[in-house]
Amino acid sequence: MRFIERESGLKKVLRSFDSFIAINLALAVAFFTLFLILPVLSSAVEAFLDKGAISLRPIIEVLTNPEYVRLPPSLEVVRVEPVYGIVNGSVVPLGYIVSIGRYGPDFGKLVNSLFVSFTTAAIATVLGVIAAFVMSRYRFPGKSVFGVLLIVPLLATPFVNGYVIGRVFGRDGLINMFVREVLGFRNVTIELVGLPAVILVQSLSFFPIVYLNAYASMINLDPSLEEQAENLGSSGLRLFRTITFPLSLPGVAAGAALVFIFSLEDLGAPIGVKAAFGLGLHNKLLSYDVYDHFRKAYALELVSRSAYAVTFLMLLISSVGFILIRSYVSLRQYAMLSKGGRWAPRVRSVKGWRKVAVPLGLAIILAITSFPQIGTILMAFSDWAITGTAPRNFRIEYFLTIASDADIVRAIGNSVRYSLMALAVMVLVGGGLAYITSRRRVPGSGVLDLLATLPIAIPGIVIGVGYMTFFNTYFRGTILSPVDYPTNLLVFTYSARRIPFVVRPIYAGLQQVHVSLEEAAHNLGASRNRVYLTVILPLIIGNVVAGALTAFVYSMNEVSTSLLLGARDPERAPLTYWISDRIGGQTLGAVSAAAAACVLLMILQLASIAISNTILRQRVSFLGV
C-alpha cells in the first residue's frame, strides 16, 4: 500500500501557476496596484485629512457650503431682460434677451453635477434606445448608410463641441440669425448657456454609448423570445415595451451608467461652453471645480482641502453607480443568451408612411447629434470662429494654421509619444490579464475581471488627483514625480484608464479560441510561452490590433488627466491640453487651430474604426460595463 498524501490548499493554488501565468499575474497585479488602486485610495485618504489628522471636516465643509449645495436652489431657468439703447439722446428699449440657463437652474456644484449627469444619461438613453431599436429591428431605405453615420456623434471633439454650441445658441449664433432673419423677430435674442448647454453638449456626444450597448444587446437577444410574443399576438410598440426593452435592459443600463459617469467627469463641455460664453453656471460643476483648484495652485501643497473632498465625492458617486450597475447587469445576465450574433435577429421591413418617417426621424436625430462634429469641421475650414453668425469664407488656410502653430505641433508629437508608450504597457498587461481571466485557471480571477472594467468607472479627474498625491508622496525626486515630470505620468494614466479597451477585444477573441487548441500544443510538448506565441496569438491577432487601435485613439483623446497633469508642464503637455488652451485663447485663429486639431483627432478615430471593422469583420462595440 502506497502512502497517499493529501494536497494542501496552498500547494494546489501554487501548482496552478506556471511561469507564464505567474509573470502575467504579477504584472497585472503590480500594474493595477501601483497605477490605479493606490493613487485612487490616496486621493480618497487626502479627503479625510485635516491638518494632518483624520477628520470628516473637509467633506462636511463641502456638503454645508452653499457653493456646493445651494439652499434654496435657483430655479430661474428662463429670464427675459429688456435691452436698452440710447437713441437720439434718450434711453429706449431695443428688444429682449431670452436667457436660458444663465441664472438657473443652480443647485450648487455638487447637486448641479448630479442633475447634469442624470439628465444627460436620461436624454442619451431615450435617443440611444430609439436608434438601437429601429436599427436592430427594422429594414428601411438607407439603413446601411445610417449604420455608418451613427458613428459620427461618437467622434471626439473635446472642448470644441462646447464652443460650437456657443456659436449656435449664443447671442450672435445661428439660432438668433434664424430668429431674426427668417422668423422676423428683430428685437428678440435667445441664448442657451449654463447647465442646459452642458447637458445638450454631453447628450449629443454620449448618446452613441447607449446606442452601441443597447444595439448589441438587442442583436444578441434570442429571436425566439420575440417570436413567441408575436405568436401570442404582440407587435410593434407593445412588443418593444413588454419584451425587447426589458430583455435588453442590461445593455441599456450599462450604457446609461457609462454616460452618467462620463458626464460626471467631463471637462470638455464646461471648458468649451466657457470659451464661448465666459465663466458661468456651466462651470459650477464638480469636475470643473477640481480642475480649477489644481490649475490655480502653484504648488500641490497649496491645493485646498475641499478639492480633495470633492474628488472623493466624485469617486463615491461613480463607484456607487458602478457597483449598482454591475450587480444589476450580472443579475440580468439571462437576457444575454448568447455572445455574438450567432442567430439572425428579427428584422422587419417598414411599410407605408413609415418608409419615409423612419429614415426621416433617424436623419433628424443624426443631424442634431452630429452637429458638434459638423460644427467643428466648419470651424476648421471657415471664418466662423473669428467673425459672426454663420460660417462664411471657406478655405483651407484656417485649417493649415495648425501647421504653423508650434505649440500644437509639439503637442501632437507629445500625445503620440505618450499614447504609444501607454499602448505598449496596455498590450503587455492587458493581454496577460485577458488570458488569465478568460481561462480562469487562477483563483481570484474574478477580482482581475473586476479590475479590468473598473477604470471605466473611475472619473479621470479622480485618477489625475490620485496620481498627484500618491506619486508626490512616494516618488518624489524620481522620474515619476508629478512636480518635476508631471507628463511622464500621463503614460500610466492613459494605460490605466484605457486598458479596458485592450482587454475586452482580446478577451472576446480568447473566448472564440477553444481551450483544447491550446491543450493540444501543450500536450505535444510546447511550453506555455510557446503555446501563447504560436497558437493563441496568431488566432487573436486581429482582436489585439483592434483593441490596440481603439486604446491608442482614446489615449490621444484623453482629457481629464491630460489637463490636470499637462497644466503643470505645458512644454511637454499633450494635444488635448493645448486644444483647451487654444479654445480659450484670445488671439486670432486660436479657435480655428483648436478645431483643426479636433479634425485631426476625428480622422484618426475614423481610420481606427475602419481598420478594426475590416480586421474583425464586425462592428466593434467597445464601450460597456
Next chain:
Amino acid sequence: MSIELVQVSKRFGKVLAVDKVSVEIEKGEFFTFLGPSGCGKTTTLRIIAGLEIPDEGRVIMDGADITYLPPHKRDTAMVFQNYALWPHMTVFENVAYGLKVRKYPKEEIRRKVKEVLELVRLEGLEDRYPTQLSGGQQQRVALARALVVEPKALLLDEPLSNLDAKLRIEMREELKRIQKSLNITAVYVTHDQEEAMVLSDRIAVMNRGRVVQIGSPEELYGRPKTLFVATFIGKYNILEGVVREVEGDTVSIESSGVRIRGVLPSSDVKPSVGEVVYAVFRPHGAYLKPSSDRDNEFFGKISLVSYLGEHLEVRVETKLGKMLIYLPPDFRLPLGESIKFYVPQHNVLVYPKKGEEVYSV
C-alpha cells in the same frame, strides 16, 4: 510505457468527477475507459495527460511519479474529441508542430511528417487547412499529429464520436491497425460499448467517477461483476425476484411465482434468503433445447422478429414480461406463435437489488 493510477481523485466544486480510481495499464496495451456521459472518463484521461492535477492520488509512468509533471514534459500525445486542429496552420504545420518543439532538423521533420501521413492515408493533403478537410480527414490529421512525435502513450478522447456510423467503423479498424503496428500504449475513452469491445485489450467500466470493473471484453460481457456493468454492456433481460435458496454460488429465486436458478457473478456478494435480487441473462444465453434438467424454462408468444445477419432477434411476451433472445437464422415461426426456450443456470447472473444501479439511457 506502462501507466499506473493510484487512488486518483478529482473534484470540481461539488462534483466528484473522479473517485479513487486505480488502474494499471501495461505497455503496448489498448486500454479503454468506458462509461456513461459525465462519469469522469475525460477527466481521468486529462489527469494522465497532465492537463488536470488530481486532488488526491498518484500518476506513475514507467515507475516514475509524474503526478505534478506539467503536460509538456510528459511524453504523451492526446487526440481530442473535437480534434483541436489549429485553424491557422496547414495539415503539414499541424503535424510538424510537435517535432518543431522537439527541435528536429528540417529534413527529418519533412520525412517524418510524410511517413505518418502515409500511415494515416493522407498523402497529398499537406498544404490544406483544417477547414478544407472532411471530418474523417480531420480526425486522421489529429491522429497523425499525435503519432508523429512517437509518444510513449497515445491518449484518445472519443476520437470517433464526431464521425458518421460507416466512417466510425472504418476508422476504428484503422486505429487498431496503427496501434498494433507501432506497438504503442493507447488509452482510449468512449461511451460506446461496442467500440470499446472491438478495440480494447482491456476495459475499465466507470460509473459516477469510480471504476466498477476492469477486464477483457469477454470477461465484462460474460461475467459482469455488478448489475451496472451487466446492464451497461450489451443487451440483456432482467427479472426481479426473491431469494429462496443459496447454495455455493448458485441461487434459486422466485419471480412472479416462477422459480429461476442462477449463479453469483462474484464471491464478494452473498444474498440471503428472502432478499430481493435481480436476475440477468443475455439474449445469447437462450436455447430452444435444454442442455440439462437444471435449465430455466420460459414460455411465451413471439411478438417481434428482427433479422440481424448472423442471428434472429426474437421478442417473446412471457408471463414474466418481455424477453429478448437470439435464435439461429434458420429458425422459422410466425408472429403470435407460442415458443418455449431454455436458459442454462450458468447463463443467469444474480445481483442484489440493494445499492445497485441499472444503467438506463
